[in-house]
Amino acid sequence: MTNPPITNPPSLITDVLIIGAGPVGMTLHLALAAGGQKSLLLDCRPKEAQQGDPRALALSHGTRQLLEQINSWPTRAATPIETIHVSQKAGFGRTVIDRADYNLPALGYVVRYRDLASALAANLTDEAVLSGAEILDITPSDEQVTVTLQHAGQTRTICTKLLIHAEGTPGADPAVKVSDYDQHAVICEITPLPPFQGEARGGDGSRRPAHKNRAWERFTPDGPLALLPLGDEYSIVFTLPPTKADAVMAMDDKAFTNALQQQFGKRITFTKPGKRSRFPLALRLRDTLVKGNEVWIGNTAQTLHPVSGQGFNLGIRDAWQLAEILLKNGVDRNSLTTYAASRKLDRQGSAFFTDQIVRAFSNDFGPLKLARGLGLLALDLCPPARHFVAKRMIWGARAWP
DSSP states (O other): OOOOOOOOOOOEEEEEEEEOOSHHHHHHHHHHHHTTOOOEEEOSSOGGGGGGOOOEEEEEHHHHHHHHTTTOOOGGGOEEEOEEEEEETTSOOEEEEEGGGGTOSOSEEEEEHHHHHHHHHTTOOGGGEEOSOEEEEEEEOSSOEEEEEEETTEEEEEEEEEEEEOSSOOOSOTTEEEEEEEEEEEEEEEEEEOSSTTTTBOTTSOBOOTTTTEEEEEEETTEEEEEEEETTEEEEEEEEOHHHHHHHHHSOHHHHHHHHHHHHOSSSEEEOOOOOEEEEEEEEEESOSEETTEEEOGGGTEEOOSGGGOHHHHHHHHHHHHHHHHHHHOSSHHHHHHHHHHTHHHHHHHHHHHHHHHHHHSSOOHHHHHHHHHHHHHHHHOHHHHHHHHHHHHHGGGGOO
């Protein structure tokens, strides 16, 4: 008796296929599901891969409002940002943005990537994600896109009406414009010390972290330095030219703490730095979000400088708006065309906002330093101007009429 031939499983057919089961891809899937539209997530990583990711994300209050609608807000894991202090090193001018001015519980929140991923994944069904899937080929046609992949030792195909790219950073692609900032971000967590005994207590006697839920954006000639409250610590984004980043990465903890202290100033004393990592910074913008039956969202569509924490929030808004349009207009190419047009203002506004901040503040040119100081002073003294910037950070283009 001969054994039956080994055959590959039959092709799957789905209306919407999402490549990437990170937070942006999961947000799109859950937003579509809330409106009754099924979709399938593909991910090259195993299910547990995201649970070990310690990165910190700065989420706006607008992002919280969106995630709450799909029951995916990680309340206990989120540290609120109540105020943001913006200043420049060795220069005058500063401004403070306060959540009380907008009647909000917080301007934003700091959440570890793994905690946000867990909150989203908790709402997925077992059938929602095909994990450990290696994509071998993507073949578009007039009516559908066929994806060939390797999964569980077998080659299989998936046919879909719409293919959503929501995974990874744009690489070498002629459709992606790249502007290198010649800066690297060194990131880690570090503990702030209260300036005197009792400072870490609230008015009601409850324990309050030494950072008092304040974020700092400190502009230096080397690049912006961000301090984001996370639990009892600060998540640090220390922007430096590549050679200085090399030196900082090679320092022992004491030398690193001293370098950070020198860059930031004496308002806060730091101790106990955690493990450091680094990544290069560039602005990457995909010219066309839509091609046939394919669309790119999140980091696959644009990667921004981390200053002001705009990039990830922009990706969540991508996913949300795409879900709204598909649910309203149907799953077809016309919906993708509508989506691309609708994202133009938010994408270009966010890219321009972050790019101009970096280029204007990452230098020590005297006249420009004076102009920056006057600009920060004007924001502090002119509430309408400050509110415009704050609302742009909180809600993106949705804040504009």
